[in-house]
Amino acid sequence: MTTLSDPPKGGFRLSMLINDTRYRSYTFQFIALVALICAFGFLGSNLVSNLQAAGLNISYKFLSEPAGYDINQRLIEYTSQSTHLRAAIVGALNTLLVAVIACFLATVIGVIVGVLRLSNNWIVNKLMGVYVEIFRNVPVLIWILIIMAVFVAVLPQPREFRGDDATASMVFDMFAFTGRGFYAPRPFFTAEWAAGSTGYLIVIALLIASFFGARTVAKNATVTQERTGDRPTTWYYTLAIWFVPLIIACVVMGLSWELPELKGFNFKGGIYARNSLIALTFALSIYTAAFIAENVRAGILAISEGQTEAAASLGLRPGRIMNLVVLPQALRVIIPPLISQYLNITKNSSLAIAVGYMDITGTLGGITLNQTGRAIETILLLMAFYLVISLSISAIMNVYNNSVKLKER
Incomplete structure (x- = not known):
């Protein structure tokens, strides 16, 4: 009886790195990697030699020196005697503030506009189309300047709120919308152990815990529905998870409110948002929302009409069909x-300097660079900041994308 067996395998030879398809791709990748490393090494050595020839060297000691300038919008304590490092941190927080708010608003506006672009109402459909075309085809910097100019020209100045003959008034005696910015009540905690940022950190931790708690309740309800066919009512559990711990914490920490008051030529107290912050955030939101609307419209049109017809045959209303199917x-x-x-919003926030908003480009890449003359160091830090933020956004969104994509058996 004859038995068939695989031919004997020969030993590894260097020629197989080129001739054997199993190893050829790795060979080319290794060559490309070595070439890239050599190119970066050459550029780095050239940079160091040129700096030495000019009597310069790369150093970040300037970050510990006093900044010597003020920042008009800040989320943490800062004075002109703070270090350049703290100024950079304040600018980074300002950038993240604009990016987070603008991403949220752009998503909400974009989804609404994208859905309305498919409306059967001719007027609504065309109005949304005009909005998309206008904002997509005009540079975002133009919109930032236009909105900033409108805020300064239309909104009243603080002096118009003064006296019996005031031409402007606060909203509910708590909110003031002026040409210099918006003022709102500021929450603070009277308990000594919760003073400062401690109370805010506790509230943020409770909100994060409530989010995961609400998700756990929803998952348990889904499991019960899959097992029994009936979905239990969980809305009161969700409300309790969100609000009960928060209310208890606010009572224990002694929540109070600081209202803005007109003193002298401006308002004092409360939360102050400069008109540059509002204009920049609003412009980035409505500009990017036009692009998101087209993404939403394309995503909806990619769904077969049979899905909608099948849902309608079950008696679902159009709104429920859109939300559930x-x-x-x-x-x-x-x-x-x-x-x-989202990445475009984060990077376009660097246009903040056009309206005087001090983000990280205005602090680290602007005033700090001009004062210290450390162009290479500041630019490298700026590049590292935007790179880390962009990669973080991509990683988070990719995780969410993997959670909603179609799972194959």
Whole structure:
């Protein structure tokens, strides 16, 4: 009886790195990696030699020196005697503040506009189309300047709130919208152990815990529905998880409010948001929302009409069909380009200097660079900051994208 067996395997030879398809791709990748390392090494050595020839060296000691300038919008304590490092941190927080708020508003506006662009109402459909075309085809810097100019020209100045003949008044005696910025009540805690930022950190931790608690309740309800066919009522549990711990914490820490008051030529107290912050955030939101609207519209149109017809045959209303059937499936098409829009918002926030908003480009890449003359160091730090933020946004959105994509057996 004859038995068939595999031919004997020969030993490894160097020629196989080129001739054998199993190793050829690795060979080319290794060559490309070595070439890239050599190119970066050459550029780095050239930079160091040129700096030495000019009597310069790369040093970050300037970060510990006093900054010597003020920052008009800040989330943490800062004075002109603070270090350049703290000024950079204040600018980074200002950048993140604009990016987070603008991403949220752009998503909400973009989803609404994208859905309304598919409306059967001719007027609504065309109005949304005009909005998309206008904002997509005009540079975002123009919109930032236009909105800033409108705020300064239209909104009243603080002096117009003074006296019996005041031409402007506060909203509910708590909010003031002026040409210099917006003023709102500021929460603070009277308990000594919760004074300062401690109380705010406790509230943030409770909100994060409530988020995961609400998700756990929803998952348990889904498991029960899959097992029994009936979904238990959980809305009161969700409300309790969100509000009961928060209310108890606010009572224990002694929550109080500091209201803005007109003193002298300006308002004092409360939360102050400069008109540059509002204009920049609003412009980035409505500009990027036009692009997100097109992504949403494309995602909805990618869903077969048979899905909508099948849902309608079951008696679902159009609003429920959109929320329960169409949008969950459209997310698989919407999320990948949505990541790019979030990255664009973060990078476009560097245009803040056009309206005087001090983000990290204005602090570290602007005043600090001019005062210290450390152009290479500051630019490298700026590049590292935007790179880390962009990669973080991509990583978070990719995790969410993997959670909603179609799971194959």
